Amino acid sequence: MKLIKKNAGIFTLLFFLGLITGTFTWEILERIITLAGSAIDLSVGPFGIDLDVISVYIKINPGSLLGAAAGVILFFRQ
Numbered sequence: 001m002k003l004i005k006k007n008a009g010i011f012t013l014l015f016f017l018g019l020i021t022g023t024f025t026w027e028i029l030e031r032i033i034t035l036a037g038s039a040i041d042l043s044v045g046p047f048g049i050d051l052d053v054i055s056v057y058i059k060i061n062p063g064s065l066l067g068a069a070a071g072v073i074l075f076f077r078q
Contacts, residue, residue, distance in 0.1 A: 001078045014071035022067015023058060030061075 003011055026043075033040050048057030058064070 001076060003075075011072075011075050014075045015068055016071070018067040018069070018071025018074070019064050020058070020067070022063040022065070022070070023061060024063075025067070026061045026063020027059070029063070 001007065030040055030043075043059045043061040045059040046057040047060060048055060
């Protein structure tokens with residue numbers, strides 16, 4: 001599917017859902033590896049915004065990048 005103004009919302013949704021899913025998946029994987037006895041931390045951040053009323057932060061890690069890439073691939077394969 002081509003990225004045009006009409007479907008930019010779907011692209012953005014898939015990108016951010018992939019980003020968040022990849023972040024959570026990588027975090028779970030890190031915790032399982034830590035419980036197994038090894039330590040691995042490839043995260044950067046947290047990055048985010050704080051508006052005094054609401055704050056949103058995300059840690060960027062390899063899972064985030066893989067998830068975002070998966071969202072983009074899903075979009076273009078439709």
